[in-house]
């Protein structure tokens with residue numbers, strides 16, 4: 001990986017601005033040795049899921065709270081998240097969460113809570129991970145972008161494929177890691193298929209991720225398409241599926257429009 005110094009400094013600044021927030025990973029015990037538990041030089045604690053049932057249960061409740069009808073079922077959490085991999089977590093005192101969420105979880109102010117979480121699944125292709133669930137309950141702090149970035153560093157991911165909806169605020173978070181190359185529609189379909197796309201992020205250049213994280217990476221879009229213009233967005237996915245190089249450039253979405261760049265970036 002190229003220069004990660006700038007990214008490491010930004011990550012340090014995030015933790016010093018938010019005292020009480022710490023980085024963890026929750027997964028089957030045997031994965032601890034395969035992970036980078038000093039991502040960007042920062043300390044991360046590995047929590048074996050076999051011995052941290054309460055935290056796994058809290059994650060389950062938060063995932064189902066955030067995603068409603070498509071929240072993760074318990075058996076999927078164990079069989080497809082925790083057994084093959086590990087969830088990256090930003091833990092914080094419960095007082096940092098909104099009161100209604102704290103009440104939903106039944107936590108007292110100083111009890112440990114999950115402030116943000118990201119899960120990316122391992123794939124058949126070395127270095128390639130599949131983004132599955134991004135959650136953040138610390139709005140306005142950048143926690144979503146940091147839990148995603150640091151989890152991918154812990155996993156030693158060099159490429160990421162993920163699924164997003166054009167109109168979800170998460171697109172701006174995903175674009176904090178760099179331009180999103182449009183891949184096409186979701187293999188096998190999706191509950192929100194008509195407004196959902198697959199993207200790929202190249203994580204191999206740490207300096208570029210750092211630039212995108214600070215919104216210093218500026219790439220002129222060639223088209224702006226309203227997030228509600230599903231026919232135009234569908235035509236874009238046809239072109240991506242036919243092999244054309246198309247990117248959503250940071251910040252990804254602006255004033256209700258996706259920022260598209262046609263051709264090389």
Ligand SMILES: CC(C)(COP(=O)(O)OP(=O)(O)OC[C@H]1O[C@@H](n2cnc3c(N)ncnc32)[C@H](O)[C@@H]1OP(=O)(O)O)[C@@H](O)C(=O)NCCC(=O)NCCS
Nearest residue numbers: 066134135136138139140141142143144145169170172173
């Ligand atoms: C999506 C989510 C992870 C974002 O969390 P976060 O990163 O802590 O949120 P932030 O407050 O930093 O907002 C992220 C970005 O979205 C923008 N945003 C927030 N609310 C928005 C809204 N209602 N409409 C448009 N943009 C919005 C923010 O301006 C910010 O962009 P910026 O950093 O460029 O300014 C969080 O809202 C969440 O957990 N949602 C439920 C689960 C979900 O939908 N996950 C994503 C699909 S996998």
